[in-house]
Amino acid sequence: MAGVEFRPHDASVIADLLVKTGVSLVEVGMVSGPSSKDADLVLATHETVGPERSLTLVVVRDRRQVEEALDEALRLGVRNVMFSIPTSEEHAALKLASPSSKYLTTVARAAIEGAKERGFHVTFSGEDGARTPRERLVPYVTAGFAAGADRFRLAETVAYLSPWQMEEKIADLTAIDGAEIEIHSHNMLGMAVANSLAAVRAGARWISTTVGGIGERGGNAPLAELLTSLRVIHGDTRFDLTHLTELSEAALRGAGLGEAFQSGPTTPHAFAYELPGQLTHPEAYETLPAELVGNTRELRVRTRLTTPLVDWALDEEAAGLDTAAFTAWLTARQEASGAPLLDRDDIRKAAVDFRSL
Known part of the structure; x- marks a missing residue:
């Protein structure tokens, strides 16, 4: 989530409480290539709950990038990876530089096969899958399982479906031979828990949640509400709910989001x-x-600064500025000063300071 950066200690505390609650897998960190910025979080979680109870997201853009990311995941001792792969035409065009369904499947198959060769348990996703048409999504998921994937995550990246529509969407996927399906919902429309339960009703076996619902675009399916719903509606007693309040407090404190x-x-x-x-x-x-809805779109960042992000923030004010050097300088300043939250105006003010050096 924008502006949220957990420390290794936070990751350890949260992971420990999640496992005590009965959560099967703790998702931690993102790897897109060598020298992952989330390495300390991944290692701290592994030390606390073990790599077999942890899952790390691997970004997919092209074959070479994926190979480098998988090598980094191996170096970190990761056992379970989740490939983030955009499936809608709009997202594929933005992130894979091609809306082609054939290219999408080729990229996914290569990533999955490369991961299985390295011994990973592989979940692959349909990023923006909720808006991906059936005729594009089902062949993609089918090809992914044929390539050796262990699980598919349908990502409702943009809150879009009603519970009854979600049930239909998941039913199309669970009908695929050998398919193990996971649901990942966002809460912009307030239906992340309802859609998660609808997915389970249609045969999904895994639910992706976040503690306190922390996440972008209205948040994700909140763990506490999901587990209590499973208890009340389905009589599911597998989870120890006594840790939920402590868990929520720890996550919100680490995220710097206050009490809620x-x-x-x-x-x-x-x-x-x-x-x-x-x-x-x-x-x-x-x-x-x-x-x-009368809201505004904002940039919020702490230390995850990149040159393209800085270029966007500065816009015309970037003229004559070495933005790569400025980004490195600002990142170092953020890390040295406790990583205060930055918005666009803060970055522009920092650029003035940098020019005066």
């Missing part, structure tokens, strides 16, 4: 982003624009 994370489209963080692609192409991530 609010979901939905009217909160200050609902349309907060830290990736340049999200800021330059907001229509790919929003079913409703921020302005429609």
Whole structure:
């Protein structure tokens, strides 16, 4: 989530409580290539709950990048990977530089086969899968399992479906021979828990949640609400709910979000982003624009600064500035000063300071 950066100690505490609660897998960190910035979080989680109870996201853009990311995951001792792969035409065009379904399948198959050769348990996703048409999504998922994948995550990257539509979507996927399906919902429309339960009703075996619902675009399916719903509605007693309050407090404290994370489209963080692609192409991530509900789209970042993000923030003010050097300088300053939250104006003010050096 934009502006949220957990420390290794936070990761350890949260992971320990998640496992005590009965959560099967703790998702931690993202790897996109060598020298992952989340390495300390991954290692701290492994030390606390073991790599077999941890899962790490691997970004997929092209074959070479994936190979480097998988090698980094191996170096970190990762056992379970989750490939983030955009499936809708809009997201594939933005992130894979091609909307072609054939190219999408080729990239996914190569990533899955490479991961299985290295001994990973592989989950592959349909990023923006909720908006991906059946005729595009089902062949993609079928090909992924044929390539050796262990699980598929349907990502409702942009809140889009009603529970009954979600049930139909998942039913198409569980009908695939040998398919093990996971649901990952966002809460912009307030239906992440309902959609997760609908997915289970249709045969999904895994639910992706976050503690306190912390996440972008209205938040994710909140763990406490999901587990208590499973207890009340389905009589599911597998989970120890006594840790939930302590867990929520630890996550919110580590995230710097105060006592509560609010979901939905009217909160200050609902349309907060830290990736340049999200800021330059907001229509790919929003079913409703921020302005429609009287909200604003914001940049919020701490130390995950990149040159493209800085270029976006500075816009015309970047003229004559070595933005790569400025980004490195600002990142170092952030790390030295406790990583205060930055918005666009803060970055522009920092550029003035940098020019005066």
